[in-house]
Amino acid sequence: MKQDIVLPTTKNIQLSEAEAFKKLKAHFMKKKVIIFISTMIATILLVVGLYSYATLAKTFIPYDNEIISINEIDGKLYATYQGENLGGTVSCAPETVVINGEEKKITIFYYYKTPWSEYIQPIFESDNFRDTFLIGKTDEIDQIYYGEFQLDGSEQDTALIAENSELIWGD
Numbered sequence: 001m002k003q004d005i006v007l008p009t010t011k012n013i014q015l016s017e018a019e020a021f022k023k024l025k026a027h028f029m030k031k032k033v034i035i036f037i038s039t040m041i042a043t044i045l046l047v048v049g050l051y052s053y054a055t056l057a058k059t060f061i062p063y064d065n066e067i068i069s070i071n072e073i074d075g076k077l078y079a080t081y082q083g084e085n086l087g088g089t090v091s092c093a094p095e096t097v098v099i100n101g102e103e104k105k106i107t108i109f110y111y112y113k114t115p116w117s118e119y120i121q122p123i124f125e126s127d128n129f130r131d132t133f134l135i136g137k138t139d140e141i142d143q144i145y146y147g148e149f150q151l152d153g154s155e156q157d158t159a160l161i162a163e164n165s166e167l168i169w170g171d
Contacts, residue, residue: 054116058087060148061111063166068111070135070144070169077135077144077169079109084122086131087114090151094136097159099143106170107135108145108161143170 061068067083079089091109099106111131135144147165149156 054120055114057115058112059114061086061113063146063168065168068146068168071132072138075138077138077141078132079135079144081111081131082129084129085113085118086129087112087117089131089133090149091133091135092149092151092158094141095158097162099159099162104142104170105140106143106145106158106162107141108147108149108158108165109135110146110148141170144168 061083064083067081069080069082071078071080081089089109089111092107094105094107096103096105098104135141143162144167145162145165146168147161149161149165
């Protein structure tokens with residue numbers, strides 16, 4: 001069971017073995033640094049990706065007259081959202097379009113929620129959330145529509161968007 005340990009007797013053999021261990025140690029240290037940097041980059045990319053998804057993924061909130069209302073105050077029209085999980089609002093400026101053969105000044109808007117506003121934001125804010133924004137002056141708008149549309153910078157047919165949206169104010 002017992003074995004004798006044989007130690008190198010010459011200085012050259014000891015130095016060559018020490019040199020091998022130093023190279024091995026340097027190799028493992030280099031590997032550790034590469035793994036550490038790769039892990040940090042992957043973690044940062046994961047956090048940025050999750051945050052981007054949580055704040056940029058929009059889900060349309062359907063119209064409900066109990067949580068979305070139009071109010072006229074001092075000749076101006078305001079849209080009010082009184083509910084939970086509001087991520088933001090998308091709105092377009094009043095525009096003159098032909099609807100059913102008549103020229104009308106209309107505007108279209110919608111509210112949306114995001115995973116952030118649905119799951120994270122309620123932790124930090126109270127449940128009774130209220131958001132009000134100015135739509136425009138009463139004399140500049142004949143009708144207000146609520147419906148989803150894309151604001152991507154391209155030319156859009158507002159009359160077509162209005163057809164696919166819900167009339168919530170006006171004649």
